[in-house]
Amino acid sequence: MPDEYIRLLSGFSACDVADGLQNVYGLSDGGYFPNLSERSCKNGKSVVGRAYTVLFAPASDPRPAVNYIDAIPEGSVVTLAYTPELQTTMAPYTYVNNAIFGGLMAGRAQFQGASGTVVFGRVRDVDEFESLHYPVYSYGLGATASKGVVKPVAVGVPLDIVTCAAVPQEPAAGEGAGSCHQRRRTTMRIESGDYIVCDAHGMVRIPTANVDMEKLISYIKSSIEADQLVARDIARGEPAEASKKRYRSALSK
Template identity: 25%
Template sequence: MTQTLLDRLGRLDACCISDAADQLGLPPAVTGIGWQSVRRRIAGRVTTVTLAPGTPPNGSHRHLCTSAIERAGPGDIVVVEQRTGVDAAGWGGILSNAAQMRGLAGVIVEGPARDIDEAAELGFPVYSRSTTCRTARGRIFEIASGEPVTVGDTLVSDGDYVVADSSGVVFVPTARIEELLAAAERISAREAAMTEAVRAGEPVGQVMGARYENMLSETEAAQ
């Protein structure tokens, strides 16, 4: 069942998912986070990591994000909250290699990431708020893995669903994924029909009139 949901999710872009989220009153898309390494849409289940400034108080030598990679499954996406304000990478090259070897779909960092050229050479998708050369060592550390994180203004839980592409990032709560997919597929089908009409010569003003503007209304959602 989960794989079927993921297959359906992977066929939809972030804009369509965002429109469906708007229609259902779910948190809006997160903007300002973009692909850094390879231009590839990613879709999957979330594995969360939370980072904090400073060094581990107990002297732990476990590197940030390693536990998330080890517990994630193929197709999962690591989501890292690095909102410390410290210019230090919440993700790097060895992590990209490890994640790729385990079959992860990509990583999304609310904050900086580094070793972007290495990730690009690997073909591993890194989405982040920004990039930096500065190491995490001595600057930031992991305080939680598997706990809720905040990306943009959205609270994201471990196991939620996410789609990211060049337009933005959209998170979907687990409990609402089937409802959202049904709405997104209706929207996608209607937009595809409108695109076909435009390419067939129908005036764009006519196509993008009431049919488009009212697409997300309750009346249109029920059809």
């Protein structure tokens, strides 16, 4: 059965969804996962689907490798990530230089009806992604396959993505106000089945278990309408802040 929420979310940008998650559910990160780059796109449209999660671990991991590529559910976003010890908060955000997704896998995923792929690591065969018109997002690019280095060990499991934030700290003696920052290591989780929305801005995840989809989508629609009215006022030369207050104050949360 077609997923109606996928159809509705396809009309929104990643920014629209992030605004909704921030304003309705108080998520300061808006569900946005940083540092991903668009390697191929879907004609400028948003890529939307349910997360089909795949966990990669070192080749030495005692768990056997799993075949994830031949069981992709239709309408899913294939989401690949490493175990935390293979992740880093600094670019290139993983210690693995090998690619874990390429052209052949993209072709197979597309045949099964996947909406796209997100890789918290490296990919290769970008020209094949483009020729297939298959959307792919990743941290980086690689040229070497993953054989003997890492392997997929689990499907449909939570993925913990290591990232960081620059957190303002109280300045030390002799430092100017606001000059002291500390990088804080944080972890963001993607659950199997979460809704994923990607576009040129990157990826936003909707934590499905904690979100009323009807409420979120209704807010996003109202927010877009309000922004259109603000944009109209700005084009007429009216003050932006007054216009935002006029239209955004009416949004229901």
